[in-house]
Amino acid sequence: MPKDNNAAVCSRRLSDEEIARNFSDMHPPLGRAEALVEADRCYFCFDAPCTTACPTGIDIPGFIQKIRSDNIAGSAHTILRENIMGGMCARVCPTEVLCEEACVRHTHEDKPVNIGLLQRYATDPVIDKNITLFERGPESGKRVAIVGGGPAGLSCAHRLAMFGHTSVVFNRDEKPGGLNEYGIAAYKTVNDFAQREVEYILAIGGIEVRNNVSLGEDFKLSDLQGEFDAVFVGFGLGSVNDLGLANEDVEGVLNAVDYIAELRQAKDKGNLPVGERIVVIGGGMTAIDIAVQTKGLGAEHVDIVYRRGPEHMGASRYEQEFAQTSGVKIRHWARPSKLLTGERIAGVEFERTTLDKDGKVTGTGEYYSLNADMVFKAIGQSVSEETLGAVTGTLDMQSGKIVTDDHRKTSLPGVWAGGDCVYDSDDLTVTAVQDGKIAAIAIDKYLREESNNG
């Protein structure tokens, strides 16, 4: 029986300076000289492959050209008109599998244009100085209810404001921003960028945000349908999937997303208790983030255990390497079979895995154990039960998520949905923003047709 190692979980493992260093800007911004040199590397491609690869379709050669000519406001406008969270996306997009993967510079050099950092270079000054680039359209008199103040909801609200519609954002969390505020790794969005970006978005006017209200608890979908001309649903994924093992509620077995939220909100990160030996179960961005951040807080050993191979992980190669160079060990081909517990968690027993002839993960019957004083669940998220209850039966659902058409329209007339909560979502900030945008365009069309018809 592994010994009870409660004492190993403690705060202030590292000095304030070490923590500050570990959570400083992951990719420091480019200075003007660096940006000009990098911008010069862009070939200004025709029908640029990077633009095609960007889920929001930003005219990348267009904005880079404007950086070259010191037309920063113009560059930011080119970015933000397609993606109002271009600032956050510049920080959090896995560019290595999106725009930068498509960059033609790969062919002969294997070194794409650093689109992410250039995008940040262009957008930061606009957010920092609150430069107005978008005006609210002429008041249409139409009101839209938006459920969820994350990237999907805010993007939708901003676009609707540009069209002249008013929206009310009903948000469960205390602050708007969704996972930008509570989920994204701290070193990707330093200096309270998420809130500053939200403020910039809201400054367009015509958007009212009501926090601490929840669909399913405080109101029903039908309430909104009655009161508003249209509804957009973007409530994300509220809960983390369980491992399905006995004793999951034992002390020390935690949900990665909640822990990250606590870390993101902590005034003093050093106060957060963290274990000496950490085991993270999962293979996506959340797994990487919790592993690297607990390492950053001072955990001695952090192991990510994933049931398949590196090529199957939701986290990109780049992120896997980032975790590894941050001191995290990634173990593949094993799945948790038993939580080893005393009064609290003490370790995890894993069964080695392989793929069967149908390509499905299967156990090999070999087992090994890892000691742990903290175990994080990061095996995917789903819509939280209460929220799910509020839409099931009303909207068409598949695998616990909302089904929509190409314009993000749900099965219910007058109701659109986007972001992580829809069935074919990519679970990325950038796709959530795009969903909000295309839904807003569809809603606008619907509202105008409606007023023309009656």
Add this chain to the structure above:
Amino acid sequence: MADLTSEFLGIKSPNPFWLASAPPTDKAYNVNRAFEAGWGGAVWKTLGEDPPIVNVNGPRYSALHSNERRVIGFNNIELITDRPLGVNLDEIRQIKKDWPDRALVVSIMLPMEEKSWAKYVPMIEDTGADGFELNFGCPHGMSERGMGAAVGQVPEYLQMATEWCKKFASIPVIVKLTPNVTNILPPAGAARDGGADAVSLINTLNSIMRVNYDTLTMYPTTDGMGSHGGYCGQAVKPIALHMVAEISRHKDTADMPISGIGGISDWRDAVDFLALGASNVQVCTAAMVYGFKIIDDLTDGLSNFLDEKGMSSVEELVGKAVPSVTDWQYLNLNYVEKAVIDQELCIKCGRCHIVCEDASHQAITSQVNGERYFEVIDEECIGCNLCVSVCPVDSCITMQRVTDGIDARTGQPISKEVLNWTAHPNNPMRKQS
């Protein structure tokens, strides 16, 4: 190893690279450093009468930059030397004594009075210098006083001053030409008629670099006002090459030795000048921008190039490209080239497509069978070389000659016969055969 030693008008130097008359040759200190670094020769910063001129005490220089802040073009409003003549002469004498194997030519600019030449030319020659270079090129400041380009732009004056210099000099006289003329041949001819032993070109071009976007004044300024300056550096090389080639290929000036100047920054630029008829070259801006060390690349780059070409001396290269320069009217209008894209090298940036689409002949696809694919449509390609010029991948698009069969664009058979404009049926003035 090819022999880089050079003899220009009998003036010997270990290599054909001289520093042009400019700040790098303003003082003994600089020239010493240049010779230590390996420069073959120097043309001393232009001397004038005493008392010396004065320069502005604000910005003299400004640059056209690439985004990496490489200097592409360079502008100055500096005048000739601002040091007393005696100081310069003492230093020239000492340098020549210390560096007997290097070429040391003295640039001069004197008023349009014979007595002035009678007085100064022998005095300067007495330093032991190897030759004179007459600065008829300075386009700013000095020209307002009736010297520099003001002389260089009027062939009669240029000839007169050259004659005076020749009258009082026993060492070779090089006339440095200004490019601020519409045709370089009259001043070059005037230099020859005045008895010049050689010409050197180009001096700088009239230019204003830009405005200051904050103040909306020209940039740079001296106390709020600016004046045009002389433009040089890489950007001017093509202009210089054209003028050098004109002199080389024109029968009246062809046998005059040329010292090539303008935008030389690496050995390839020197090859351009030499192949178009210059016997040696001079460099200013590149030395001002990078320091004297660039001589290493200039010399061993040229030497390696000559080896590769199987040439044993610089002389063998001189003028090699001159016979290929002609007038437009003699170009063969029956000759056909088409662009060909090497799909192995193509990175699919689409630049060739969009430029041909927007600015040429819609001769490059953007898709083939629904796939992103860039391919030349022979039926449309006019062989203009635009796509080659913009493709970011070297040698990815090449122009290839169509030697027989039908030209897919015109539907006409390719003719082996040479047909130029002078005999072309569309030319109303054609020579009937």
